Amino acid sequence: MGVPFFKVKAIVDKYKVSVFSSNYTLYADMSRRVMQTLSEFTPSMEVYSIDEAFLDLSGFVNQDLDRYGRQIRSTVLRWTGIPVSVGIASTKTLAKIANRIAKRSSKAQGALLLTDPRYLDHALKTTPVEKIWGVGSRTARKLQNRQINTAQQLRDADDKWILKKFGIVGLRTVHELRGSPCYRLEESPPPKKSVTVSRTFGHRIESIQELREATASYSARAGEKLRAEGRAASVMTVYVMTNIFKDTENRYFNSVNIRFSTPTNDSRELVQATINAVDKLYRKDVRFKKSGVILDGLVPANQIQLSLFDKRERKESERLMQTLDIINTRHPLNPVMFGAEGLDKPWKVQFNYKTQRYTTRFDELLVVKP
DNA sequence: TCTGGGGTCCTAGGACCC
DNA sequence: TCTGGGGTCCTAGGACCC
Numbered sequence: 358m359g360v361p362f363f364k365v366k367a368i369v370d371k372y373k374v375s376v377f378s379s380n381y382t383l384y385a386d387m388s389r390r391v392m393q394t395l396s397e398f399t400p401s402m403e404v405y406s407i408d409e410a411f412l413d414l415s416g417f418v419n420q421d422l423d424r425y426g427r428q429i430r431s432t433v434l435r436w437t438g439i440p441v442s443v444g445i446a447s448t449k450t451l452a453k454i455a456n457r458i459a460k461r462s463s464k465a466q467g468a469l470l471l472t473d474p475r476y477l478d479h480a481l482k483t484t485p486v487e488k489i490w491g492v493g494s495r496t497a498r499k500l501q502n503r504q505i506n507t508a509q510q511l512r513d514a515d516d517k518w519i520l521k522k523f524g525i526v527g528l529r530t531v532h533e534l535r536g537s538p539c540y541r542l543e544e545s546p547p548p549k550k551s552v553t554v555s556r557t558f559g560h561r562i563e564s565i566q567e568l569r570e571a572t573a574s575y576s577a578r579a580g581e582k583l584r585a586e587g588r589a590a591s592v593m594t595v596y597v598m599t600n601i602f603k604d605t606e607n608r609y610f611n612s613v614n615i616r617f618s619t620p621t622n623d624s625r626e627l628v629q630a631t632i633n634a635v636d637k638l639y640r641k642d643v644r645f646k647k648s649g650v651i652l653d654g655l656v657p658a659n660q661i662q663l664s665l666f667d668k669r670e671r672k673e674s675e676r677l678m679q680t681l682d683i684i685n686t687r688h689p690l691n692p693v694m695f696g697a698e699g700l701d702k703p704w705k706v707q708f709n710y711k712t713q714r715y716t717t718r719f720d721e722l723l724v725v726k727p
Numbered sequence: 728t729c730t731g732g733g734g735t736c737c738t739a740g741g742a743c744c745c
Numbered sequence: 746t747c748t749g750g751g752g753t754c755c756t757a758g759g760a761c762c763c
Contacts, residue, residue, distance in 0.1 A: 551734070646730095
């Protein structure tokens with residue numbers, strides 16, 4: 358898991374393993390289809406990530422929930438072709454544990470209802486702490502050093518001690534393990550607080566021109582995201598760095614913070630500020646491997662506090678950006694871009710093994726041969 | 728040679744106020 | 746010689762998630 362291609366290339370060649378580049382357009386569309394299917398099974402649901410959702414089944418307690426779980430799984434499989442696992446329990450943390458077992462156990466076969474206290478106890482006993490939702494590697498090590506190795510042991514730990522050692526976040530996890538919910542269902546996600554666009558380059562960059570172009574194109578993309586969210590940014594951070602996996606060459610990480618006097622989502626302003634920042638960050642003696650822009654202090658775009666004299670410019674900016682976005686979303690090739698982004702984009706990573714975008718592009722439809 | 732991208736929350740400490 | 750008590754806001758860094 359998470360191994361870079363070059364490290365397993367020999368195995369790939371030897372056993373003729375199929376290789377696929379990531380295909381985010383396809384994933385997003387298949388995710389949408391799965392979520393839509395899931396939403397048929399409950400009046401309230403939280404789309405937690407591209408491949409996970411929490412369904413509120415509190416109105417179904419008199420039903421056979423075990424059967425319902427299996428029905429959810431088989432329906433998603435039939436309608437989308439995607440195999441999913443279903444875990445049902447009294448809190449999010451316990452549902453995640455139920456799901457993990459559902460996925461692995463041949464007896465559960467992809468769906469598990471975990472409410473019977475006896476089974477619950479056994480499930481917690483066989484769940485290592487590092488597999489619990491909310492326990493990362495650092496916390497896991499800390500717990501293990503104190504002889505807490507299973508979810509059951511964590512559940513039975515002392516509240517005061519947990520609060521002191523692991524803070525309010527740790528205590529919430531413990532309470533969730535006991536079956537008292539600390540995390541509610543978030544049906545409509547709150548507006549974003551930050552927007553990031555960053556990329557590793559296809560090759561190392563040494564020229565300031567390439568570094569400018571790459572980073573400028575990330576900021577243009579960040580502007581698009583911002584406008585799609587209906588937000589404007591007060592602060593932008595631009596950073597550049599060398600390859601963190603190599604210590605042979607000159608290591609370098611640096612960033613610049615820019616505060617806009619008026620919050621903006623105008624790509625022209627973002628791109629200009631990015632170029633200025635890159636010029637400050639650039640160094641001749643290092644080879645850059647990654648850069649990125651982060652937009653913070655987001656405010657609703659329609660509530661920007663205008664300064665006294667720039668009203669007309671704002672209106673013009675808004676219409677220009679709107680036009681830009683309309684053209685670029687209607688035409689798949691994103692034909693309108695900034696000169697600062699460059700044309701060749703030699704720093705782009707190649708996706709050599711990418712499949713078609715079967716479900717979202719007419720010119721990439723699956724072809725079935727007779 | 729070659730190692731992803733995008734987020735959130737919490738806490739401690741500093742600056743500042745009365 | 747001896748220098749209080751209580752509070753808010755902001756930021757950076759740590760930890761976590763997918």
